[in-house]
Amino acid sequence: MKLFARELRLLLRDRAAWALVLLFAGVLAYALWNGADLARRQRDTARAIEQSTAAFDKQVREVLGVQAIDPRQLARQPLTASFTPAPLPLLASGQADLAPMHESVSLFRLEQPSDARVEIENPSRLLAGRFDLAFVLVWLFPLFLLALAYDLIAGDRESGTLRMVLARGVAPWKWIAVRAIARGAPVLALALAATLLSGWSADAAVGARLAFACAVVLAYGLFWLAVAALVNGFAKSAASAASAAGAAWVGIVLVIPTWLNVLVESLHPMPSRAELVASARQAAGDAERRGSELLSSFYKDHPEWMPPGMQADFMQQLLAQQDEVGRAIDPVRERFAAELRDQQSMVETWRFLSPAIATHEALTDLAGTGYWRTEAFRAQVAAFKQRVEDFYAPRIHGNKPITKDDLAALPRFTFAEEPDAAWQGRVLASIAGKLGLVMLVLLIALRRISARVLAVSSA
Amino acid sequence: MxxxxxxxxxxxxxxxxxxxxxxxxxxxxxxxxxxxxxxxxxxxxxxxxxxxxxxxxxxxxxxxxxxxxxxxxxxLAYIPEQVALYPRFTGVENLEYFSALGGRSHTPNELYELLERAGLPRAAADRRVGTYSKGMRQKVGVALALATGAKVxxxxxxxxxxxxxxxxxxxxxxxxxxxxxxxxxxxxxxxxxxxxxxxxxxxxxxxxxxxxxxxxxxxxxxxxxxxxxxxxx
Amino acid sequence: MIARIARKEFVDAWRDGRFRVGAVLMALLLVTASLLAWKQTERAATERAAAAALERTNWLEQGEKNSHSAGHYGVNVFKPVSPLGLFDRGIEPFVGTTLFLEAHRQNQASFVPAQDATSMRRFGELTASTGLQLLAPLLVILLAFGCIAGERERGTLRQVLSLGVSPRALVLGKTLGLGAALASLLVPIGVAGALLFTRLDTDHVDGLGGRAAGLALAYGLFLGTVLALSVTVSALASSARNALALLLTLWAGACIVAPRLVTDTVHDALPTPTLAEFELEMNQDLQSGLDGHDPRSKRLEEFAQKTLKEHGVANVMELPFNFQGHVMLESERMAGEVFDHHFGTLWDRIEEQDRAVTLAGVVSPLLALRSASMALAGTDFAHHRHFSTAAEQHRREFVRVLNEDLKRNAKPGDHGYVAGRALWESLPEFRLAAFPVERAVERAGLGLALLAGWFLAACAALFFAAGRLRVSVA
CATH class of the missing domain: 3.40.50.300 (P-loop containing nucleotide triphosphate hydrolases)
Known part of the structure; x- marks a missing residue:
């Protein structure tokens, strides 16, 4: 404890350290402020959609109160599936600037790819990425930690003071540990505080998510302190400790993730969107040409929908065609989801190659802007499309008007959040894996940091 | 003078x-x-x-x-307390480089001779300086002073x-x-x-x-x- | 003398184990990244060509229908892959690849590759360009941080200067030697990469050689700047350790923090509308005209009256052509004005944002380099806009031909008119004219100028630092 207090005092006397800590605080504050913009935009969009959905609902209710509606007419109105804003958008913007916040679902365009429309954004901004909290925590936080803690003993070793200290009987690992924690403490504390602050304006109850986020950040910070210790076990001078720490950062934060990214996309290449579009149109053309023949075969599959006297109207025919197109291209579309799933599982498998990946994955998962929640939205929209079809198709084929009694059964979309246990499991695994890595690194470092090795090599 | x-x-x-x-x-x-x-x-x-x-x-x-x-x-020629040399170069390479910077050019044989005159045997002259003792470095410094032929x-x-x-x-x-x-x-x-x-x-x-x-x-x-x-x- | 110093520095660099390890890693990364990107580029090119062929068949075999209906049937065009994109993918992963051309509407390119990707993409992509933009400066720093500060600490600096070497010659020689060591690593890789380009289909690229030369110039200026600055810092710093710390801080600021910080700041100052706002305003203008008080119905009514007067008839059925087709032509023309205005404003804004970010290259040379690199590789927004504009021109022409056909060949009031394969065949396939290399160079001009400015400033700093070279640590 005395050692710890002494180290902290030393740190407080260091003007460069003060500057670093203050800079880090400033960077965190900017990231929180900057991330608020995206969160606000998401909330505004969600609110606008909610209002227009409510207005439409009210209108339908009013009309149905007076008269029945032809299902063809109502089905033509597109329904909006709205993605609930992420629980912790300030923590990590993740895919939020790319993934659509809502999708339009319309019976007669069910086979139209839903992700065709994109929010307006300068592509260079998507390329650069946002200055959000996750950026600061994953990319910059380790830099600040290393800047404060890279020279745990290397400098003393170089100047020879290490020999004098060791000669006084201080256990080197203890000295390093205390030093690392004391020097890392201010930056760690700031990172944790910012993580907590990201829940400030959250709508829902996010206590558990914040607690997990703190654990993720803490484990990540400990990993980098362990790296600092490891580097000091090997480096003979402060300069070589600094370059080794820098190299570790470049490797773990820059090179491995980008390389893994390229590898994942090369091993699990996405099928061609271009070919999907073209083949969908080919299928549609075929279906249209086969026209009435198609319809009769359709009614063979769905005798319950066959209108009396087999007089199919235009819309019924359209639905039958759409069904056929779906049959043709659904396998291709499924391949997109499957490849993306494979990519994600490959990322899951290899994320511990670089704790930066594991941390980024965990933070976006907690923020609700990562793969899992977005995937859940996609799946729920697909299910919703099915519900829309199941509701309208029999009514259109059977020429059954929609009445007041159908009000409750009208398809409406509400996004159901994943059960807490699902994300907790994933994040816990991530934290455990990272702590395991910390242990491993510390073990290697400890073997190097024995008094004997240090005393001899600093001669 | x-x-x-x-x-x-x-x-x-x-x-x-x-x-x-x-x-x-x-x-x-x-x-x-x-x-x-x-x-x-x-x-x-x-x-x-x-x-x-x-x-x-x-x-x-x-x-x-x-x-x-x-x-x-x-x-002039200058020999400091610690003759500073490039550790990744051999003794003779260091001498060659420094004397070239001083505007002198020597054949390899002359360089080895200079080192020998300063007391550094040929075998040592071909080792990288990183492995030298202080005395050996000092000898390279002397050889350099000899090589420049300076009068001060x-x-x-x-x-x-x-x-x-x-x-x-x-x-x-x-x-x-x-x-x-x-x-x-x-x-x-x-x-x-x-x-x-x-x-x-x-x-x-x-x-x-x-x-x-x-x-x-x-x-x-x-x-x-x-x-x-x-x-x- | 300078040559001798440079030669020694060159040999010394390659004898340095750290540099050798860094160089091998760098070479490995550049080579694997380029090969993977090459495969991806080839695959994407084949896929899009196949899709384009299929889409042409779809178009030709759509069957007989009203020519305006064919306009609604529409056609998909696919963005050709820029072969230099294997060097610098630029914004390609973040812009749509497919554009649906149909009557009445100008669409935006859809299917953004990044949407079909995991959030790993946020770490960026390893291409030769990112390697050279982010990692090569680190290699330069590693090579140069100790080149003078280290000699000062070891005492060799005193020794060298005591031999009567002028400080400027020493600093210049060192810089040249380190530059040569770096070039001996990167130039062969660059040449190999250039050979890779020639194996790709480069038909729709204008001035490949010029673009490659421009890229070499841009990266040369950038790395030259980094080298000159590193040597300057090494000359001025009190110790090698401080030089390294300062250089790494500058690197992190310029290469990691600046791109995001500047981009976010610029976008706050020059915002783009949301999709909802954009579509709302455009639809309003489509209805009530650009000036806002001239409803579409009123203008079409006036147009009808004018047509009747011109032909001296009282009823549209008496016109010598199909009036529906005639009106369709006019309304497309009217809509075209609105589209030109709105998309033009939006795209101008995006280019304005990009220019502002490039201008911030005054603060971080990386931003200038990125912009120049993307422009020369053909993967910047200007190239994307070129594709979007060309596709829109194609759309207008193809819708015009279809409406013209309706106007000429359908009898007045005949709703049963159908056109067939002959008409479909008369419409050419979409071919994107190559983006002229002069315009690409013009786009890269600002970035290149800033890089040249940086390079000159760094050389001046180097000259200044060499003049005030301190000999000892104290």
Missing amino acids: LEAKQLTKRFQDRVAVNGLDLRVAPGEIYGLLGPNGAGKTTTINLFLGFLSPDGGCAVIDGVDVAADPVGARRK LLLDEPTSGLDPAASHDFSQLLRRLAKEQVAILMATHDLFRAREDATRVGILIGGKLAAEYSRRELEKADLEKLYLERLRA
Whole structure:
């Protein structure tokens, strides 16, 4: 404890350290402020959609109160599936600037790819990425930690003071540990505080998510302190400790993730969107040409929908065609989801190659802007499309008007959040894996940091 | 020929060299003694032109150092306390590089010969300098002084940290150079070597030459006693 | 003398184990990244060509229908892959690849590759360009941080200067030697990469050689700047350790923080509308005209009256052509004005944002380099806009031909008119004219100019630092 207090005092006397800590605080504050913009935009969009959905609902209710509606007419109105804003958008913007916040679902365009429309954004901004909290925590936080803690003993070793200290009987690992924690403490504390602050304006109850986020950040910070210790076990001078720490950062934060990214996309290449579009149109053309023949075969599959006297109207025919197109291209579309799933599982498998990946994955998962929640939205929209079809198709084929009694059964979309246990499991695994890595690194470092090795090599 | 006239250097509030008058003729070995902080290294730096004087001038072979530092340096050789070499180069590569920078070109054989004259055998000359002991580095420094053929040699505590045998070899070399009419200025703490080798000894205290002894005076007196007397005066 | 110093520095660099390890890693990364990107580029090119062929068949075999209906049937065009994109993918992963051309509407390119990707994409992509932009400066720093500060600490600096070497010659020689060591690593890789380009289909690229030369110039200036600055810092710093710390801080600031910080700041100052706002305003203008008080119905009514007067008839059925087709032509023309205005404003804004970010290259040379690199590789927004504009021109022409056909060949009031394969075949396939290399160079001009400015400033700093070279640590 005395050692710890002494180290902290030393740190407080260091003007460069003060500057670093203050800079880090400033960077965190900017990231929180900057991330608020995206969160606000998401909330505004969600609110606008909610209002227009409510207005439409009210209108339908009013009309149905007076008269029945032809299902063809109502089905033509597109329904909006709205993605609930992420629980912790300030923590990590993740895919939020790319993934659509809502999708339009319309019976007669069910086979139209839903992700065709994109929010307006300068592509260079998507390329650069946002200055959000996750950026600061994953990319910059380790830099600040290393800047404060890279020279745990290397400098003393170089100047020879290490020999004098060791000669006084201080256990080197203890000295390093205390030093690392004391020097890392201010930056760690700031990172944790910012993580907590990201829940400030959250709508829902996010206590558990914040607690997990703190654990993720803490484990990540400990990993980098362990790296600092490891580097000091090997480096003979402060300069070589600094370059080794820098190299570790470049490797773990820059090179491995980008390389893994390229590898994942090369091993699990996405099928061609271009070919999907073209083949969908080919299928549609075929279906249209086969026209009435198609319809009769359709009614063979769905005798319950066959209108009396087999007089199919235009819309019924359209639905039958759409069904056929779906049959043709659904396998291709499924391949997109499957490849993306494979990519994600490959990322899951290899994320511990670089704790930066594991941390980024965990933070976006907690923020609700990562793969899992977005995937859940996609799946729920697909299910919703099915519900829309199941509701309208029999009514259109059977020429059954929609009445007041159908009000409750009208398809409406509400996004159901994943059960807490699902994300907790994933994040816990991530934290455990990272702590395991910390242990491993510390073990290697400890073997190097024995008094004997240090005393001899600093001669 | 090496000369200081009223040479003065101030650092902020402190006068490091104060009106120093000094003259080393060809063939002379001048031992500059003095406690730590007396201004020995500052004097060497002034002769090297690494510092510019606040008064007076340092002259190397007729060239005013302050006016033309690069030209003055071309006329001298310098061996510091720690001869600094490039660790990833061999001894002979270091010598070749440094002498080329000094404007001399030598055949490989000449370089090996120079190193051998300085006391470094051929086998050692082909090893990387990173593996050298201090004495070996010092020998490369001497070889470099030989290679440049300079008529002025500046030494900054050249024998500190050398073992007695190496120190002896070094002084033999110095004497040989002096015979070749080189003017040698040697700043040192090594009273023994100063007494043995120097033709004249000056004691520098507070940037001033407190005393000067000729060869003849040194042979009669005990240098250590004279030095301590001066220091306490 | 300078040559001798440079030669020694060159040999010394390659004898340095750290540099050798860094160089091998760098070479490995550049080579694997380029090969993977090459495969991807080839695959994407084949896929899009196949899709384009299929789409042409779809178009030709759509069957007989009203020519305006064919306009609604529409056609998909696919963005050709820029072969230099294997060097610098630029914004390609973040812009749509497919554009649906149909009557009445100008669409935006859809299917953004990044949407079909995991959030790993946020770490960026390893291409030769990112390697050279982010990692090569680190290699330069590693090579140069100690080149003078280290010699000062070791004492060799005193020794070298005591031999009568002028400080400027020493610093210049060192810089040249280190530059040569770096070039001996990167130039062969660059040449190999250039050979890779020639194996790709480069038909629709204008001035490949010029672009490659421009890229070499841009990266040369950038790395030259980094080298000169590193040597300058090494010359001025009190110790090698401080030089390294300062250089790494500058690197992190310029290469990691600046791109995001500047981009976010610029976008706050020059915002783009949201999709909802954009579509709302455009639809309003489509209805009530650009000036806002001239409803579409009123203008079409006036147009009808004018047409009747011109032909001296009282009823549209008496016109010598199909009036529906005639009106369709006019309304497309009117809509075209609105589209030109709105898309033009939006795209101008995006280019304005990009220019502002490039201008911030005054602060971080990386931003200038990125912009120049993307422009020369053909993967910047200007190239994307070129594709979007060309596709829109194609759309207008193809819708015009279809409406013209309706106007000419359908009898007045005939709703049963159908056209067939002959008409479909008369419409050419979409071919994107190559983006002229002069315009690409013009786009890269600002970035290149800033890089040149940086390079000159860094050389001046180097010259200045060499003049005030301190010899000893104290």
